[in-house]
Every structure is written in C-alpha cells, then in structure tokens.
Amino acid sequence: MLENEANPTISKSTGLPRKRFYRARAHSNPLSDSHFPIPISPSEVDYSLHYPQLFPSNDQRDKNKKIEFADIGCGFGGLLISLSTLFPETLMIGMELRDKVTEYVKERILALRVANPGQYQNISVDRTNSMKYIPNYFEKAQLSKMFFLFPDPHFKEKNHRRRVISPYLLDEYAYALRVGGIIYTITDVEELGEWMKTCLENHPLFEALTSEELEADPAVKLLSSATEEGQKVARNEGQTFQAVFRRISAAP
C-alpha cells in the first residue's frame, strides 16, 4: 500500500519506528488508578500475543516455558533488544507505564522481527503499572532477572513512595524472583543510587554480588551501555551508580 510506504513514523532506511513520533512525558504517576487491561493472574498472560512465533496457540503451549527476565520501566526498549540476542533462549518482557513509549517499543520489536527473521522472537512489551501488578504477571519464583534501569528519581521526600525501588515493593520483587535470581539497578542520580543500594542492603532477602561476580555477568555490562538513557549519560560523560543484588532464601 502506498500509504504504508509514506508512513512518516517509520524510518525509510532502517524500517524501524522513529522515536520522534513517540515523544511522551518523562514521568507518569504510578499512584493513579489505571484503566488499561491487566491479566487477572499469571496464567492469564497470553503468550501467543507476546511471542507469536514461539507460541502459535496459547491453549496448547508448553506451560513450563515462562517469562524469566523482566525489564521494569523498559522505556524505549534498548536493554531488551540487547538482551534478546545475548540470551536467545530466554523469554523476556518489558513493562512500561507510558502508553506512547510502549507503542514505540512494540513497533520496534515488530520491525526488528521482520528485518531479522528468526530473531527477536523472545522479547515483548506490555503497558502496565509494575508497581501495582507484578503478581498479576509472574508466579512466585518465576523470574531469574529483574532490571530497573534509570528509574524516575522522585526527589521530593513526599514522593519517595513513588520510587520503584522501595522497602515494601522489594517484598514483591523478592516474591517474583527465584532464589539465586538477580536484581539490577542503575541510575545517574547519586541520591537515588544511594537510596536503592540502602533499600537492597537492608532487605533480608537480598545480598550484594561480589565484584568478581559482577565482572563475570554479561548483563552488567549492558546496564550502562544498552539503554537510551544510559547512552545519554555516557554522551554527557555523567556518572552512574549501580546496585546489583541476589535473591537469597530467608534465614530460618
């Protein structure tokens, strides 16, 4: 169709959606009531919609194969796309609250799948409020990695409860992560970096990775390089602060 070819939101050279047509506010209020559809329980997550090539039918799918990585607040999806080729056998999902940004990531993944047949079939994105609905998507101990990259800093103390890493929300992340699973956080805001690290250090179900373990983990390298936000920080030669912790079992 002619119209399609002339669609200005798709780049002519790469076939990928152009970011400038998906501009959105930088922040979104996680406390407000949401009116988008949410799966009632993890068993209601339709894998055939997210991963059509791997799961042609949701009813007859292999129930043992589940999403293992979650990128919370995935933004424009840079990390997901890097992880997709690094862990081609692992199912992963990005969760983003901003509607337009989610649309962009959706289009981007679709375009990548077309341009690289057989690749990028293991990643998807959903518009959701992950601070409220993590248990609706993931069963207990389903995830092996959770990423929180450059989250909204919410400087004012009054708004600290809107931060995506907080002592109470860590309880829910610990529920979704299996023992041995890893939570990755990074920010360019020193105050927030300190906050996230303190929350994780004080939580009895998490322990910090050693520097050797950090060195050996391929995902750690992507934290500052893969995302759009991370590249922006690197361009401005800014500092980043990361905290990477492992889910441990509770002390008896």
Add this chain to the structure above:
Amino acid sequence: MEETPVDEGDTNKDVEVAPALIALHPSENSVAVAVGSDLRVFDLVGNCAVSLVDESGPPYHKDSIRTICYGSKGQLFISAGDDKTVKIWSTESWRCIYNVVSEKRVSAAAISPNGLHVCFADKFGVIWVVDLDGGVDGNQPLVNKKAVSLLSHYCSIITSLKFSLDGRFLVSADRDFKIRVTMFPTKPVNEAHEIQSFCLGHTDFVSCIAFVSNLQCSHGFLISGSGDSTVRLWDILSGSLLDTCEIGDKVELLDSKEREGCHSAVTSLCTIADGALVAVAVQSLHGIILLNCDLSNHTLSVVKVVSISEETFIPTSLSTSCSTGYLWMVTGVSSLHNLGHSSLAHVKVMSGFNKDNSTANDVSVVEDDAIPGGTKLLEKLQGGITFDEKVFLAAAEAVKTAMSNLLTKKQYSIEKRDFRKRTRNDRKLKQ
C-alpha cells in the same frame, strides 16, 4: 478487567457513610454493634448493657468506626475507623487498655490468634502491628501505644485483614482485586518480607475474607467475597483458586424488578459451625445466602437463600460464634443527612444451624422477643425498638453508593478529566 462506566458526577461528600457492623464474642459472652462513631456492647451472660470505660472520655471514637472484632480467645476487642484511632479493649472489664494513633484512616484490623499482636491497615495500604507485651490485664490503666509498619500493598485500600487460624500467615485483601498471604514473622518489628502467595482471580474489589477450619490443615482454607458478586475458595499456601461460586443470579431470582445488569457486591461473609456453612450478605438482598463448603472436594455451592420477611432488612454485617446455633445480622448506616437521621441500626438473629446439618432446613429468623437478651438487647444495640422501616431502604442505598464510591475505580470522560486537571490544587500553588 472490564471497563467501568464513565462517572457522571463528582463524588458528594455527603454520601461518605459507614455501614453498621456487628461482632459476636467467640463464646457468645457479649455482642457488639458499631454504627457511626457509636460503639454499643451488650453482655449476654449478665443480660445487661455494658458501659465502656475509656479514660480519655467519651466519645470513644470521633468519626465512623470501620472495623470491630474480637480476638479468637475472646479476651480482647478492637474498634477502629475514620478517626485514625485504634482502641483495644479488655472484654473482661470493658476498659480501653490501649490507644493507638494511626497516621491515616483505618480500614481493617485483626488480632493474632495467640492474642499477642494487633494488626491494622490504613487507607494507603500500609499494615501496622502493635505488640501487646505478652498479654493483657483487664484493669491496667490506659496506655498509648505506637504501631510499627509491617508490610504494604501499593497504595490500595485494604478492605479486610485476617490471621490464618494457626497464626502463621496474615492475609490482606484490597480493592485492587488482590489477596496477599504474608508469613507473619516471629519478630514483627522486623517487618514481614516473605510473601507466601497471592490469591488472584477476583475481577473486582475484594470486600471480605474469612477462614474455614479443617482438621487436615491447621491454617485453614480461605473464602473471599467480592464486588464481582462471587465467593471464592482458596488454598493459601499455593494461592490457587479451588472453587468459584456465583451468587449474582441468586439475588436476581429474589428481586427481578430493579436489575440493570449491575453486579451485586458481596458485603459480608461469616463461617458457621466450623465452616460447613458460609453465610453471605449481598447488596440489595433482604436476606442471606447460605453456601455449603465441602473441603474434601474443594467445592463451594449455594444451599439456600434465606429471605427476611421485612423487605427493608438488607444486612450490612454478619457475625457468629463457634459454639452457637445463632447467626447475628445488623443493617444500618452511620448517618443519613437528607433524611435527618443521625445513625440507624437494626439487629436480627437467625437460628437453626447445627453442626451436622449442612442442608440448613431449619434455618429461620428469630422473633424479636425470642432473641437472646430480648428487647433489652435490642434497645441497647439499636438505640430503640420501633422505627420507620422505610428509612432502612434509604440507608441500604446510601451504604451501596458509599461502597462503590470508595472501592470502584473512577473513570472520567475527557472533558471531565480536563476540568479536574484545571482545578488541581498543586497546579494552583505553582502559579
């Protein structure tokens, strides 16, 4: 999750009313009714009205009471609500022995089975715990206590809070259709981080939860009622849904006149005779629905709808004790401004529940003068014996509106939303 209809008008502050509540002592020593800010207790053993003793003086509560309950041992009683105060009473002396100040309005409360801790939830979803220092002395002077936060639902109103029967788990239900089962820590001051499970399946707010005891499982099975007009049975260890019982169509059978396809929310649940039967109160049903809970087959089924002859009696709260054949019901509301009534309560009792009778053939409403405590009790708990029946219909309607305003998510049309944005307070400050 279906879309909620577009809200037409802004919520009117006047419709923020609280339903009347009832609670029965586990050995049926006393019965308590809360209506508005008023707490009324009747001693069933001494057959007399109880006068409460609170050193901070009356009124004991300064705003609507939202939750009352007895501890499972019957030594403690708590009342809490919109005045951000939790009062812990000794049921022996009926003195208020602990006073706990909350930062936010209190929406639910529970006492641990061993009687050592009191938990309460506020409207922002934070659950707090109060350590009772190893027990209570009914004659101790009033002590002000501080609560420490235990866990939190992310900014969702907690509608019901219960301990599992063995005290190992604390179960909290919220208006986001979620039920969270948390391991109750041995040292609750260290916060509760370990989530055992989430019970997910309801498609609207969860309004009430209750435990059913079972010999094979010490923590008990969980049943929950919701705005989606279902009652569900859960295994709390895994969070798996065992059965769903639709009760919406049962209500329709009774009053087919004013149905517009809207859900009838379950408002109160009560397990009878160790849980073989479950009594359910539903919006706009003048009566109760009795469910049979078969734990060996994991099923929940409607046994019977028991209707009450007065069409104005739509129970707002149900209670029973473990020993008795009586089910206590109350209907009423904290205040009805437009009708000039301050507070209304009407108590009724059903009898005929026996341990081995799961068919509920003998269940019937007890005449007013045959109620334990008789007219003396009714005078105390209702504040009078005769009243205009019609007012209760308006009361039931007000309770229904208040509940949907509180628990249903509001959705605004685009114009309405823009208008609300324009009148936002924080915007005004900046300019």
